[in-house]
Amino acid sequence: MKINGDVVSLDVEPWVSLLDALRERLGLTGPKKGCDQGACGACTVLADGMRINSCLALAIQYDGSEITTIEGVSHPLQKAFVRHDGFQCGYCTSGQICSAIGMLAEHASGMPSAVTVSDELSEAEVRERMSGNLCRCGAYNGIVDAIMDVAGEEER
Known part of the structure; x- marks a missing residue:
């Protein structure tokens, strides 16, 4: 997948959330783990330009996608x-x-x-x-x- 403009290859188990992959595997701590159940929005990132709660998304769902976290935002x-x-x-x-x-x-x-x-x-x-x-x-x-x-x- 492409994260903040860089192509990244991750080897993750099928149950790893996109939030955990970003924070724990890639060190991108902008998205926060607030509620870990999609209720607070602290983990919101852009996936192919659309906003998603990364705590509810599995990392493997976004194979081939472009993910933008706050670290990659200039707005x-x-x-x-x-x-x-x-x-x-x-x-x-x-x-x-x-x-x-x-x-x-x-x-x-x-x-x-x-x-x-x-x-x-x-x-x-x-x-x-x-x-x-x-x-x-x-x-x-x-x-x-x-x-x-x-x-x-x-x-x-």
């Missing part, structure tokens, strides 16, 4: 998170940013959400689309502001 969202105070302790931040990148791509492709009412990305739309990523510190307003800021820049 305006990173500066926007700083500018808008979109993080506090930082534990969820890598998953939040990877999820937001995937979410913006989903929205741009026309994929609707449960609250979609127009083509514009509203605050309610961002909150709905990012609801799979939890922040124990409660930095949600800054996270939404950062995403809205970048989404506004992309529309210009």
Whole structure:
């Protein structure tokens, strides 16, 4: 598979999660093991451009795929998170940013959400689309502001 632009060959048992392969076999500690059951989003990475919870994915499922972790991200969202105070302790931040990148791509492709009412990305739309990523510190307003800021820049 290709991870953050580099071709990597891994020999893993069939039961090893993508999260464990990234963290324990490759030393990529950006994706966090929060709940280990797909409920918090701290482990979110991009697989072929789509956001996934890496704790629920088996590494062998992604043979031949392109995986991007926060270590491989260079995106305006990173500066926007700083500018808008979109993080506090930082534990969820890598998953939040990877999820937001995937979410913006989903929205741009026309994929609707449960609250979609127009083509514009509203605050309610961002909150709905990012609801799979939890922040124990409660930095949600800054996270939404950062995403809205970048989404506004992309529309210009």
